[in-house]
Amino acid sequence: MSGPASQLPGPPGGHSPANRPSPTQHRAHLVAAGLLALSWLAAAPEASAAGPTATVQIENFTFTPAQLSIEAGTTVTWINHDDIPHLVAASDKAFRSPPLDTDESFSFTFSTPGTFDYFCALHPRMTGTIQVTAKAK
């Protein structure tokens, strides 16, 4: 083999982080993830510092629901139920999970209205959309 030292293509051009909420990650084992999800679902929105929540299940290489409508401020949690890792990545790079192994989860809070397309960076035919509407007054 010959040639110049290898180089990774640089990270794609910067998007402005200004309006981007920061992702929170939850990497937990089976039981912990289940409990977390349950407690989030059970939490009354006004009682939770994190605001309303929603969950996207990952099973059989599919995001369910693939289309999710939420109010701004909602925290969405993806949980992987497959025996193979998946990786949730926004098409516009607004968020990117670590690889989620079996029963691991990833959460992201959507604070600005808009349409957020995402896919699995390992299996890019897996796609989904989060529709974020303005917060009800």
Add this chain to the structure above:
Amino acid sequence: MSTSDQTRPLLDDDGIDRRGFLKCMNWAGTGILWTLAGGLPQGIGLDRALAADATPLPFTFLQISDSHVGFDKPANPNALATLQEAIDRIKALPVKPAFMIHTGDISHLSKASEFDNADKLIGESGMQVFYVPGEHDLLDEQQGKAYLDRYGKGSKGAGWYSFDRDGVHFVGLVNVAGLTAGGLGKLGPEQLAWLKSDLAGLSASTPVVVFAHIPLWSIYPEWGWGTDDGAEALSNLKRFGSVTVLNGHIHQVMQKVEGNVTFHTARSTAFPQPAPGTAPAPGPMKVPAGDLGKYLGVATVDFVRGSQPLAIVDRPLAG
């Protein structure tokens, strides 16, 4: 697969005519011993190669794939142990292959410990190894730096390169980097341009072996088993008299011949996946206890000058 695809009988180690490959492709494997005969590859399963008489083969190399070191789910709780089995078999081959090609998914989650374990074990073979990454090898935070630091010396871009051995031109391609929503495997314009110039100076009589993780031919796009710009890469290879395309990713043996191009996918050393369309989704397939070794394997390739095809031998770990 279109019906115009020309398939020719290629006996696997089970003696099954590969015309029937649609029925037999739900295999995973330990490795393939590749023989290049007259520029066309033929595979022989490791079992048969081990049993074969030690007739000197002019030029033989080995393919292993999808070792997924770190995988510990029910389909195979110890992917390192089955890799060890594959390596032990390779060490026992009567004729030592010239080198080994690993067609990606070395690790399961790109962890340093997984790469360490894989390197240590594969290193036991004492063979030179040429790697290309699978999508599971680019999961570090910097999306591939860990792979390139370890395996990318002398490569370009995300890790592609070429080399020549015994008059054969080998090209390692990367079709798992920077994948985009809705797509399949992808080489990208930069790599395609490099491939074109890499092949430009070669005479059409040069045998070419191309290897990459995801199949460069469309096997089952519904499961992501294909490469969006694979056809463009292959268009550069049409003028060559002998082209062999070696892939992994699908964890089962599939083969087809189209003109002068032979396509072949290797078994995994870790776990099998279902045959296309036979399950709700791809992914680790649990097989009856004791049967796993039949689904895992290694391939060898013999390169024999002459008019016969290159010989590929797929060897399951057991059975």
